[in-house]
């Protein structure tokens with residue numbers, strides 16, 4: 001539906017250096033426990049909890065793991081254009097060159 005009702009979206013993916021992955025159910029090292037991320041266990045979903053994370057890079061991608069990670073607005077003459085509504089909000093900020101944008105690069109459930 002998104003493709004029919006909104007302008008083409010630009011998705012992002014954050015590259016992270018992760019030192020440790022923990023199981024959300026048992027708290028053990030994810031590689032050592034028997035739980036599988038995304039599967040339910042007694043009404044609770046297993047997830048991988050990332051620990052000791054260092055951001056490395058951000059990339060533009062066509063098929064993101066998390067579709068909420070996207071460019072939300074970008075600069076145009078006279079303001080910022082919302083990527084979903086295509087509405088331009090006037091901006092009085094002085095840009096420092098380039099093509100500034102606003103984006104979501106990670107969400108709390110990543």
Ligand SMILES: [Zn+2]
Pocket residue numbers: 023024025026027028033034035
């Ligand atoms: Zn586990």
